[in-house]
Amino acid sequence: MTPLTRPHIVAAGLRLLEREGVDGLSMRKLADELGKAPAAVYRHVSDKRELMSLLFNEVSRRIVLPDAGDDPRTAIAEAVQSAHRVLEKHGWIATEMLNGGLLGATSMRLSEFILDSLVRDGLSDAQAARLHVAIWEYLVGHLVAARATAPGLSPHPMAGTDEDYPTVCRVAPLVAEMSDQERFSAGLMVLLDGAFAEPRASHGGTAACEEPSSVSRSAAGAVE
Known part of the structure; x- marks a missing residue:
């Protein structure tokens, strides 16, 4: 046996x-x-909680992290897009992350990659932390929204006409033509463009690595 x-x-x-x-x-x-x-x-x-963490770790191993190179913005975009492609195949992950039920060592690879790339590019620890949380919350939120309903801008037929919402009615077809991955990538680029446009600041002290805080847990494993 x-x-x-x-x-x-x-x-x-x-x-x-x-x-x-x-x-x-x-x-x-x-x-x-x-x-x-x-x-x-x-x-x-x-128990089941440990089992869920093991399963999350197994899926997270499939996230591909590129070479950091000299272009951290592109490298981070590629890493987060890989995470999106991997995680969207497993609908249970986003829900469990929102519930704070998934904390795994493997997903720390992505967080370390993002934070290290940002800090090496000259962002302060505080600036890197803000973008890191924003990326994770956007990633998890997009996964949840995609499962709940198809994103779109078309108003309900009873809510009004083209005259009531002219801009919405003009733009909605453009949104409808975008794939789920295209919508995700577009929003991610907005986040990264804003972050990399920030002025570089001097670095503060770096604290020793500790257990994930309640803030990181509520950010769906953002600082795992």
């Missing part, structure tokens, strides 16, 4: 999660998926 390992548990957990959603995931169902007794699973994973 093949020994049960964490990689086996993670693979089975992802299959179960994608098939039945977060509410349908339980340690007992996971044991059934593996064909093992629940006690065997608990020897490797203590």
Whole structure:
């Protein structure tokens, strides 16, 4: 009989999660998926919360971080766009991040990449922190909004006519023509353009790395 390992548990957990959603995931169902007794699973994973973090880490590993190079704006854009492509394939992630239920070491790679790229380009720690939070909140918010409803500008037919909303009616078709990735990239570039236009400031002291604060947790893992 093949020994049960964490990689086996993670693979089975992802299959179960994608098939039945977060509410349908339980340690007992996971044991059934593996064909093992629940006690065997608990020897490797203590509870559902730890399991969710393991699954999030597994998905996060698929985020591609480019070489930082001499163009941090482009490098950050590529990294965040990769994160968007990876995370949008797994609808459960955005919801769980909003609930503060996902904190994983793997996703720290993206945060470290963003913050380090910004600081090396001359932004202060405070400036980098603000943009970092804005990027994560935009990323998670976009993932949630995309699942809830298709973005658009078209007013409800009963709300008015072209004469009431002339600009909306003119611009709405342009929004409708954009793909989800194009809409995300457009907003991301607005964030980055504004941040990189800021004057460079002298750096403050750098605090030692500590546990994520409540602010970072509410920012959906932004400072993981």
